[in-house]
Amino acid sequence: MQAKVLVSRAVFxxxxxxxxxxxxxxxxxxxxxxxxxxxxxxxVGKTGAITLLSDRIDAAVLAGAPGLKAVCNVAVGYNxxxxxxxxxxxxxxxxxxxxxxxxxxxMAWALLLASARRIVSADQWVRAGQWQGWKFHDxxxxxxxxxxxxxxxxxxxxxxxxxxxxxxxxxxxxxxxRTPLAADQxxxxxxxxxxKETLLRAADFLVxxxxxxxAVHHIIxxxxxxxxxxxxxxxxxxxxxxxxxxxxIEALQQKRIAGAGLDVFENEPALDPRFLALDNVVLTxxxxxxxxATRLAMALLAADNLIAALGxxxxxxxxxxxxxxR
Numbered sequence: 001m002q003a004k005v006l007v008s009r010a011v012f013x014x015x016x017x018x019x020x021x022x023x024x025x026x027x028x029x030x031x032x033x034x035x036x037x038x039x040x041x042x043x044v045g046k047t048g049a050i051t052l053l054s055d056r057i058d059a060a061v062l063a064g065a066p067g068l069k070a071v072c073n074v075a076v077g078y079n080x081x082x083x084x085x086x087x088x089x090x091x092x093x094x095x096x097x098x099x100x101x102x103x104x105x106x107m108a109w110a111l112l113l114a115s116a117r118r119i120v121s122a123d124q125w126v127r128a129g130q131w132q133g134w135k136f137h138d139x140x141x142x143x144x145x146x147x148x149x150x151x152x153x154x155x156x157x158x159x160x161x162x163x164x165x166x167x168x169x170x171x172x173x174x175x176x177x178r179t180p181l182a183a184d185q186x187x188x189x190x191x192x193x194x195x196k197e198t199l200l201r202a203a204d205f206l207v208x209x210x211x212x213x214x215a216v217h218h219i220i221x222x223x224x225x226x227x228x229x230x231x232x233x234x235x236x237x238x239x240x241x242x243x244x245x246x247x248x249i250e251a252l253q254q255k256r257i258a259g260a261g262l263d264v265f266e267n268e269p270a271l272d273p274r275f276l277a278l279d280n281v282v283l284t285x286x287x288x289x290x291x292x293a294t295r296l297a298m299a300l301l302a303a304d305n306l307i308a309a310l311g312x313x314x315x316x317x318x319x320x321x322x323x324x325x326r
Contacts, residue, residue: 002022002023002024003022003023003024003047003048003310004023004024004025004026004045004046004047005019005023005024005025005026005046005047005048005049005050005306005310006025006026006027006028006042006043006046006048006049006050007019007025007026007027007028007049007050008028008033008034008039008042008049008050008051008052008054008055009028009030009031009032009033009034009052009054009055010028010029010030010031011050011074011299012295012296012299012300014296014300015050015296015299015300015302015303018300018303018304018307019050019303019306019307022307022310022311023047023048023306023310026042026046028042033052033054033055034055036056036061039055039056039061040060040061040064040065041064043061043064043065043068044064044065045065045067046065046067046068047067047068047069047070047310048068048069048070048071048072048306048309048310049068049070049071049072049306050072050074050299050302050303050306051071051072051073051074051080052073052074052075052080053073053074053075053077053079053080054080055080056080056082057071057080057081057082057085057086057093058082058085059082059085059088059089062085062086062089062091068089068091069090069091069092069309069310070091070092070093070094070305070306070309070310070315071086071091071092071093071094072093072094072095072302072303072305072306072309072315073093073094073095073096073302074096074295074298074299074302075095075096075298076095076096076097076098076100076158076211077095077211077212077239078093078095078319079211079212079213079239081093081319083319083320086320087320087322087323090323090326091323092309092315092318092320092323092324093318093319093320094302094305094306094309094315094316094317094318094319095317095319096297096298096299096301096302096305096317097157097317098157099294099297099298099301100158100288100289100294100297100298101157101158101161102161103288103289103290103291103293103294104158104161104237104288104289105158105161105162105164105165106165107237107263107284107287107288107289107290108158108162108207108209108235108237108288109162109165110261111235111237111261111262111263111282111284112145112205112207112233112235112261113145114261114282115233115235115258115259115260115261115280115281115282116142116143116144116145116205116233116259117142117143117145118140118142118259118279118280119282120282121140121279121280122140125140143204143231143233143258143259145169145171145205146169146170146171147169147170147171148169148171148172148204148205149171149172149173149174149202149203149204149205150162150163150166150171150172150173150174150203150204150205150207151174151175151176151199151200151202151203151204151205151206151207152173152174152175152176152191152206152207152209153175153176153196153199153206153207153208153209153210153219153220154177154208154209154210154211154238155175155176155177155181155189155191155209156209156211158209159175159207159209160181160185160188160189160191162207162209163175163189163190163191164188164189164190166190167190173189173190173191173192174191174192174193174194174198174199174202174203175189175191175192175193175194175199176193176194176195176196176198176199177193180193181193197227200224200227200228201227201228201229203228203229203232204229204231204232204233205232205233205235206228206232206233206234206235207235207236207237208220208234208235208236208237208238208242208243209237209238210238210239210242211238211239212238212239212240212241212242216242217241217242218241218242218243218244218247219242219243220234220242220243220244220247220248221243221244221247222244222247222250222251225247225248225251225256225257226251226256228256228257229257230255230256230257230258231257231258232257232258233257233258233259233260233261234248234257234259234260234261235260235261235262236260236261236262236263236264237263237264237288238264239264240264240265240266240267240268241266242264243266245265245266245271245272245275246272248260249272249274249275249278252278252280252281253274253278255280258280259280259281259282260280260281260282261281261282261284262275262281262282262283262284263284263285263286263287263288264286264288268285268286269285271283301316301317304316305317305318
């Protein structure tokens with residue numbers, strides 16, 4: 001008898017085809033999150049699951065699915081997992097790092113450039129029929145990116161990909177991590193480690209790339225924003241909750257920083273409506289990894305993790321190796 005697995009949300013036909021060669025697949029083909037009670041009900045009797053960031057996997061869900069052996073997230077982040085509870089239950093948990101690095105780094109630069117050069121506001125101005133002719137003085141002045149200082153908070157694989165792209169703009173690259181990179185990694189990125197305070201004070205463009213955890217909740221708040229230059233731009237493609245959105249809105253309203261590019265928000269998709277009234281922020285709907293090629297690669301990697309886990313092999317992206325072989 002084939003093991004039964006759940007795919008919690010619409011993915012790609014190629015993924016279902018790959019899984020169906022190994023398992024009996026219960027597939028939610030709607031691109032909408034299952035309500036918590038429905039997710040719990042559909043996990044009953046399942047041996048494994050492909051999950052998305054919208055799926056909270058915690059002790060309550062696990063209690064109703066004692067046969068579950070693996071939950072495989074289609075994301076590099078896994079703040080939707082209560083990893084301690086998953087580990088306590090003896091369930092393997094996996095994610096999909098690596099395959100989205102370059103795509104997400106590209107998105108960071110898209111937001112950075114759009115914020116620096118006021119692209120969205122200028123586009124809206126043209127569409128509204130307000131363009132009456134070319135201007136030289138005060139003609140939609142933005143901020144130069146070339147020769148500026150790029151600051152990166154969280155220098156993992158995506159952060160390093162962002163840093164490497166800065167060479168084309170001849171930027172100085174500074175970063176802050178709890179642990180500095182090895183010297184050869186710093187050289188490959190053209191980056192230098194500095195303290196968090198120095199990073200905030202020096203950056204013309206500050207890109208946030210920290211994985212979310214309670215330890216970094218509101219790591220950028222009013223005090224941190226007050227250290228930034230009035231000409232600086234904040235770019236967040238990591239997770240909502242890293243930034244205190246209320247403090248950021250106030251800083252943008254009062255022009256205490258020049259602008260922001262945001263792909264993630266607190267309480268998304270119910271973002272603070274005050275963002276919508278600001279002309280110095282670029283807003284996108286959590287699409288950092290959103291190209292078809294990358295999302296397909298992520299979903300196929302999650303499928304490979306699940307196939308390995310339920311086939312008795314160690315999954316390539318196991319988050320809690322202590323449970324393997326239990």
